[in-house]
Amino acid sequence: MSAVQADARADGREAGAPARPRVAVFKLSSCDGCQLQLLDAEEALLELAGAVDIVLFREARGRSEPGPYDLAIVEGSISTPRQLEEIKEIRASARFLIAVGACALSGGIQALRNAVEYGDTVARVYPTPAYVRALATSTPVSDHVRVDLELPGCPVDRGQLLGALAALLGGHLPRRSTAPVCAECKRRGYVCVVVARGEPCLGPVTNTGCGAICPGMGRGCYGCFGPSQPPNVAALVRRFEELGDAPERARDRFRLITSSAPAFRDGLAASAGEPGRTEVTP
Amino acid sequence: MRFLDREGLGSLLARLVAEGYELIGPTVRDGTIVLDRIEAVDDLPAGVGEVEGPGTYRLVRRDDRRVFGFAHGPDAGKRFLFPSSEVLGTIGRRNGHLTAPPAEAGAEGRRAFVGLRPCDLHAIEVQDRVFRGGPEPDAAYAARRDGAFVIGVNCTAPGGTCFCDSMGTGPVCTVGFDVALTELDHGFLATAGTARGGDLLEEAGSREATPGEAAEGHRLLANARVHMGRSLDTSDLPGLLYRNRRHPRWADVAERCLACGNCTSVCPTCFCHDVVDDVDLAGETATRVREWASCFSVEFSHTAGMEVRTSREARYRQWLTHKFASWIDQFGTSGCVGCGRCITWCPVGIDVTEEVAAIRADDGAVALEVGA
Ligand code: SF4
Numbered sequence: 046m047s048a049v050q051a052d053a054r055a056d057g058r059e060a061g062a063p064a065r066p067r068v069a070v071f072k073l074s075s076c077d078g079c080q081l082q083l084l085d086a087e088e089a090l091l092e093l094a095g096a097v098d099i100v101l102f103r104e105a106r107g108r109s110e111p112g113p114y115d116l117a118i119v120e121g122s123i124s125t126p127r128q129l130e131e132i133k134e135i136r137a138s139a140r141f142l143i144a145v146g147a148c149a150l151s152g153g154i155q156a157l158r159n160a161v162e163y164g165d166t167v168a169r170v171y172p173t174p175a176y177v178r179a180l181a182t183s184t185p186v187s188d189h190v191r192v193d194l195e196l197p198g199c200p201v202d203r204g205q206l207l208g209a210l211a212a213l214l215g216g217h218l219p220r221r222s223t224a225p226v227c228a229e230c231k232r233r234g235y236v237c238v239v240v241a242r243g244e245p246c247l248g249p250v251t252n253t254g255c256g257a258i259c260p261g262m263g264r265g266c267y268g269c270f271g272p273s274q275p276p277n278v279a280a281l282v283r284r285f286e287e288l289g290d291a292p293e294r295a296r297d298r299f300r301l302i303t304s305s306a307p308a309f310r311d312g313l314a315a316s317a318g319e320p321g322r323t324e325v326t327p
Numbered sequence: 328m329r330f331l332d333r334e335g336l337g338s339l340l341a342r343l344v345a346e347g348y349e350l351i352g353p354t355v356r357d358g359t360i361v362l363d364r365i366e367a368v369d370d371l372p373a374g375v376g377e378v379e380g381p382g383t384y385r386l387v388r389r390d391d392r393r394v395f396g397f398a399h400g401p402d403a404g405k406r407f408l409f410p411s412s413e414v415l416g417t418i419g420r421r422n423g424h425l426t427a428p429p430a431e432a433g434a435e436g437r438r439a440f441v442g443l444r445p446c447d448l449h450a451i452e453v454q455d456r457v458f459r460g461g462p463e464p465d466a467a468y469a470a471r472r473d474g475a476f477v478i479g480v481n482c483t484a485p486g487g488t489c490f491c492d493s494m495g496t497g498p499v500c501t502v503g504f505d506v507a508l509t510e511l512d513h514g515f516l517a518t519a520g521t522a523r524g525g526d527l528l529e530e531a532g533s534r535e536a537t538p539g540e541a542a543e544g545h546r547l548l549a550n551a552r553v554h555m556g557r558s559l560d561t562s563d564l565p566g567l568l569y570r571n572r573r574h575p576r577w578a579d580v581a582e583r584c585l586a587c588g589n590c591t592s593v594c595p596t597c598f599c600h601d602v603v604d605d606v607d608l609a610g611e612t613a614t615r616v617r618e619w620a621s622c623f624s625v626e627f628s629h630t631a632g633m634e635v636r637t638s639r640e641a642r643y644r645q646w647l648t649h650k651f652a653s654w655i656d657q658f659g660t661s662g663c664v665g666c667g668r669c670i671t672w673c674p675v676g677i678d679v680t681e682e683v684a685a686i687r688a689d690d691g692a693v694a695l696e697v698g699a
């Protein structure tokens with residue numbers, strides 16, 4: 046963003062003082078949880094407000110300023126016809142675009158509908174389906190526009206988000222590890238729930254970044270940070286079955302918060318093709 | 328050989344505490360025996376045993392009150408001597424000037440390790456070669472290491488994945504201890520490895536062991552040797568692995584391996600790490616942190632703009648070949664001490680002894696092409 050910063054200066058938007066980057070926070074189809082990570086950041090939020098101008102953040106302030114923005118932070122998936130337009134407008138208004146959270150990165154939990162017949166589902170859920178103006182699928186931001194940086198999580202990890210902003214303000218791209226949650230469990234000395242308790246856990250195939258919250262509480266990971274480095278889904282499905290999951294249950298564990306992440310979806314499809322399996326992935 | 332009863336061990340530990348040592352010993356947490364800070368002999372896992380196998384670890388009740396009646400959990404000395412995350416330094420910027428406050432050396436106090444196993448002691452010697460054996464010794468590691476007091480415990484109950492006997496590292500402590508114990512029903516046989524250890528044994532009220540006690544110790548340890556959970560044929564391991572770089576078994580294991588890196592994290596000799604810089608929002612302070620990393624991560628092989636080991640097959644082969652072969656070229660010792668932790672704590676139960684045996688069974692099945 047330092048290049049962006051220099052541009053802002055050249056624009057002379059604040060003659061005299063060096064202009065601070067203009068930041069906008071947008072929300073599409075999502076629960077607001079990722080924005081709350083920013084809003085709840087307390088002292089760090091004040092520090093951030095000292096380093097940038099937050100000119101649009103509907104969750105936090107009533108007044109919004111129009112673009113262009115040096116940085117757009119986008120939460121949420123593309124789930125309605127209006128959002129198809131909106132994301133293009135956001136992209137056009139922003140020099141650097143960060144997509145945050147499982148919804149923006151893989152369609153979120155609402156992408157569960159991608160695998161079923163849309164019309165049927167709407168009819169079953171809503172008394173007056175005609176009022177619902179939604180797309181048949183929920184898709185990630187990167188399906189529609191260029192994304193400069195993706196930060197996973199449900200919600201995004203506050204430390205990771207602030208760290209990324211600090212790196213960008215310092216003029217370099219943030220480091221984004223693709224190691225699995227296991228790496229974090231072991232660094233923190235958490236006991237492995239698979240080995241010590243026989244509890245299915247998505248940690249071995251899920252991207253690190255959350256601080257291994259769930260295994261730290263003695264639970265298996267739900268995979269909310271999405272796939273890590275190319276994951277071996279088939280091997281973990283087999284392990285879940287050995288631990289007592291029925292075949293469909295083992296596979297459903299991958300179909301939750303980041304069900305539409307290609308590495309999980311394709312991994313399941315590949316594992317369905319293994320000898321001895323007849324079932325077809327939707 | 329000396330003999331120390333349970334009370335005597337208690338007073339030995341109390342003396343270490345009085346001298347300012349922090350005690351690190353085995354204790355039960357989350358269904359596992361972990362190494363953690365303990366206060367006294369009562370924190371040791373009395374009457375607890377374990378069943379270990381590939382990908383599984385369960386605690387069981389023993390029908391005695393032994394405090395070292397198990398093999399080990401996931402932790403070894405590594406977690407404390409080579410911490411999983413360590414600040415290497417900070418740099419500040421004030422009014423256009425850079426400042427680098429000197430690192431706080433020896434921030435942690437001295438530690439006394441209680442109950443490290445023979446394989447663990449060998450693993451510390453291996454990491455010594457890595458961190459302080461070269462021309463640029465790691466000062467923080469050396470300080471932690473020099474400050475440590477070590478009570479080793481000989482193994483009378485090897486775990487289901489142990490193969491130290493094959494690797495020549497156990498089940499009896501031979502290196503790196505101040506005091507080594509063998510647990511009997513009514514107390515401990517004790518040997519001093521250093522003068523300091525000998526003095527402490529005296530002060531803690533030990534007495535000469537009776538011939539009967541010494542013989543019982545011998546019997547238990549001889550019995551341990553024949554109750555190793557695993558074994559490994561170590562003959563010419565480097566040659567075997569180097570000439571089988573294209574063996575079909577690598578693809579077979581890659582199909583099962585999650586590349587999760589748990590094996591490298593629990594391995595007491597694995598030392599790979601990443602160095603990460605963090606800046607604060609104001610752009611005034613940068614912190615450089617060293618943290619555990621793993622050769623199983625794709626990102627770990629990121630070199631000059633690209634990843635050089637993109638397949639799981641290449642990464643598994645890299646790990647196993649480094650452990651058992653190129654480690655010897657690099658450090659003059661095997662990188663494996665036979666503790667079996669990588670087998671137990673692998674979520675899918677991949678067993679290094681089985682993988683090596685499978686390669687040996689088909690040695691040369693696929694010849695290396697000339698020049699490969
Ligand atoms: S452990 Fe898994 S499910 Fe839990 S917070 Fe982390 S990524 Fe999400």
Ligand code: SF4
Nearest residue numbers: 594663664666667669
């Ligand atoms: S390679 Fe496995 S058995 Fe060998 S020292 Fe490491 S963890 Fe122990």
Ligand code: SF4
Nearest residue numbers: 584585587588590673
């Ligand atoms: S061998 Fe096991 S522990 Fe090691 S990376 Fe593969 S699956 Fe993980």
